[in-house]
Amino acid sequence: MTPGDLIDGDTFYVMFVTSTTHPGNLATAADYDAAVNAAAQSSGFYGTDDSSLTGQWRAFIGHDDGTNRADVVGGAAPIYRIDGTRLANNRADLLDNTIAATVSVTQQGGAPGSVFVWTGMNATGATSYGLGAIDQSRYGQSNFTDTTWLDGGGITPNGQNYHVYAVSPLLRVGAPAAAAQVTPVPVMSPWGAAALVAALAGVVGWRRRSATRS
Incomplete structure (x- = not known):
């Protein structure tokens, strides 16, 4: 699901x-x-069944139980369609009456029209005729890029079956690879070097004396 115009460390939604x-x-x-x-878990398309996202997708809705899922999109992170197409540059851009492309792509990569x-x-993303117990609720249409x-x-009887938008948690493009660890080469002090030279000279002299005696 990594969009092609992002780099390591960038965040996005x-x-x-839903196809259902x-x-x-x-x-x-x-x-x-x-x-x-x-x-999401029913499809392997673009990693939507990644175990790290299990249970973390949210319905992008306003509900009369007091929950408003527009709040799950925050900050300056851009929002993408599941095929990598950018919908908006940030939360404000998502809710400013127009988006860059339709959201009409399902978790399976299909285009439901x-x-x-x-x-x-x-x-604006505020709950209005929220879903739930009231008789009628507000709806959108997936192949529009304006407020629609x-x-x-309008509103329609909420006993009907419609699709739902899903939004991921805040995602991050993979962190850069760790820098290679360099093991420093031990450096001998001048005193240590002198001692080593003297020791080696002693070994050479002992071998010569031994060879002379034999």
């Missing part, structure tokens, strides 16, 4: 739209989190 659909009246945000994690997506958010991607401009 990844988003996809779910009703808009699930009881808690955690229910939607479970749904997007099940989708124009599908309805439960969001429970308005275009998140806020389709």
Whole structure:
């Protein structure tokens, strides 16, 4: 899932739209989190089933249990589609009424076209007609790059089955390889060198005397 325009140490987020659909009246945000994690784990595409991400994907929704998953995207990190296409440069760019490309790619790499997506958010990412117990919830459409991607401009009965956007935790491009460790070569002091020379001279002299006696 590493985008090609990043370098070692850069951070980023990844988003996809689930290939599966779910009703808009699930009881808690955690229910939607479970749904997007099940989708991610069902596919090996671009490493979405990486064990290090197990259980860490979040549904990009606003829920009437008080949870707003727009908060999981923070800071200056860019956001990418799962095929490496950049959607936005940072959180502010993601929620400024336009994105650079549609989010219409599933965890399997498929292109579902124009599908309805439960969001429970308005275009700024604030919970509006959130998912859950209320009768109607807000939705977006996956093949738009204007505000419609998140806020389709209306509400609809939440008993219907729509897709869900998923967002990864903050990811980091692999750290640079550690610098090679150089083992210093021992350096002998002048006194040690002199002692070694004297010792070697003594050994040579002893051998010569031994050879003369024999």
